[in-house]
Amino acid sequence: MTVPTSDPPRRGRRTRPEPATVTTPGWLPVLARVALLPPALLYGVAVVLAGVVAALASGTTPGGEPGLGQALAVGIPLWLVAHLVPLQVTGVPLGVLPLAPALLLATLIAAVARGAVRRLGPRAEARGPLHGALVPVVATAAAAHAVIGVLAAALLTPETVVDASPGLAGVTCGVLAGVAAYAGAARPCGVPALPRTLAPWVRHGLRGALLGAVGLLTAGAGLLLAASIADATAVHDVVADIAPEAGSGAGLTLLTVAYLPNAVVGATAWLAGPGVAIGAASATPMEITSGLLPPIPLAELLPQSTPPSWAGLAFALPLAVGSAVGWRLAPTAPDVATRVRSTVTAAVGAAILVGAAASLSGGRLGAGPFDPVSIPAVPVALAVLGWILVPGLVVALLAVPIGTSGTRRVPSRPARTEPEQPDAATEVTPDEDVADGDATAEDEDGGEVPHEGVRPGGDARG
Incomplete structure (x- = not known):
């Protein structure tokens, strides 16, 4: 004789299916993408542009010798320029910096941050916007760009023709990246614009x-x-x-x-x-x-x-x-x-x-x-x-x-049509009074008369 260890499901009762588990990527891969993808992509574009311009100039300029090393070196100050970092070129200041690369970079950072928040949504939803994905994503973007900016400025020296202040570069790069990441991640996190x-x-x-x-x-x-x-x-x-x-x-x-x-x-x-x-x-x-x-x-x-x-x-x-x-x-x-x-x-x-x-x-x-x-x-x-x-x-x-x-307001209730010649002895009160239980109305002499449709005892007529 065997004793059942659990009650079998009753006939006719449907068993609930187990909720499907949602697999979401871990924090580390997503934050690494936020930290490294925009800086790396920007540097790659800068190197390609420097190489293309140098290659075109070498065919028409005597003695032009373009190379990968030269393009890699030129890409560093271009990377800083896109972050609006002031430079020193041959000892003279260059503070008029182009806004178009900065706008494109901010758009890229915002797009990556928005994608990261959506990927981390199931993990961060229960913790709220400020303690969920918003703060880690924005802080990661700002810190990564600040650190890379300091390192990039440190690689430049007056001997390399172009120079920059590491401290100023870190602050400028971090602020630009942080503002752009917040602009991209705020709305998916539920933070309203106003x-x-x-x-x-x-x-x-x-x-x-x-x-x-x-x-x-x-x-x-x-x-x-x-x-x-x-x-x-x-x-x-x-x-x-x-x-x-x-x-x-x-x-x-x-x-x-x-x-x-x-x-x-x-x-x-x-x-x-x-x-x-x-x-x-x-x-x-x-x-x-x-x-x-x-x-x-x-x-x-x-x-x-x-x-x-x-x-x-x-x-x-x-x-x-x-x-x-x-x-x-x-x-x-x-x-x-x-x-x-x-x-x-x-x-x-x-x-x-x-x-x-x-x-x-x-x-x-x-x-x-x-x-x-x-x-x-x-x-x-x-x-x-x-x-x-x-x-x-x-x-x-x-x-x-x-x-x-200037805007049309919808009335809360439809307008009531008053009778053309109301009888003074049987004048009724508004429907609101009847709904509140007030079944009598005052006549011209101040006395109370029965409301039309309501008996003196308070019972409504059929």
Whole structure:
């Protein structure tokens, strides 16, 4: 006789299937990818570009001897330049750094960080965004780029023509990588772009700030394109003079593309009013000072003649951007005070964004007549503040009548239709009173009369 060790399943009862185990990669491989993939890929691209330019130049330059060692050596300072690390070239400073490689690098870091958070999601979901995958991913990216930046700067010495400060390189590389990794990992971790704890007028104002900054930079890009078309002959002559061969032409093309965002910010500063200065040469819509310019196509676009009388019409573009911000914020609040607060927030935010871009776009350029390249951040920020605040306030207050928000509100309950000739002796109260149990209504003499449809005892009629 055998005794069953466990109760057999009853007939008709379904056994629950065991939950499938989700296999996720370990922390170490994913964090190693975050730490090593962007720096390695960036260095590989830098080496390839240096090798291609050197190979093209060797065919047209006498004595050119390109090699793998030379490309590997040139890739180190290019790697630092992409992280916006200031350099010393033959003892003179180079602080005007191209923004295009930095933007591409930040995009790559953000994409890798986003992918890492999604791969670690099942492991980090129970621990919350701050204690789950967000902090390890961001800290890994920042620390890896900081350490590699210090090592890369330490490999450069004054004897190698290019030099950099290891401490400054570590800080700059770490901050850029950390900000980019946070931008990519925040949303998959559940961190909202605008916290819901902020007041609605603050959220609307921050969105208006982004709209104003993007609108002004777009206007600057359009101005730069128009200037390039108008001065196409002068730009072609500069390219033909300084880059007649294939190698030098390729290098000049890469240089122009790399500094294109800097030129867009400079054109935006010109539109706002403070303008741009390269050494002794400067240009604003109202005044121009002539001077020597670097032999590059983008510098050729800086005006060198007396501005025409219609140059002041350029101010219509920032005026239109400020008006668009006010139009966007007008229907977000029904009262004056809230609209004013939203518009002020938008103006201050746009000024900070454009001012930060201006501070990153200029800097030292050697120690000669082209030094420095100045896009004054504080004057540009103050000008943007005025261009967004003044027309924005006017449009925000006048576009929508005060007391209305411009948005349709859905009524909480349908409107009731009152009888045309109610009887004073049997006048009924609203349905809400009946629902609350109030079955009587006051007549004209102040006495209580039975509610229609309700007996004196309180029982409703059938």
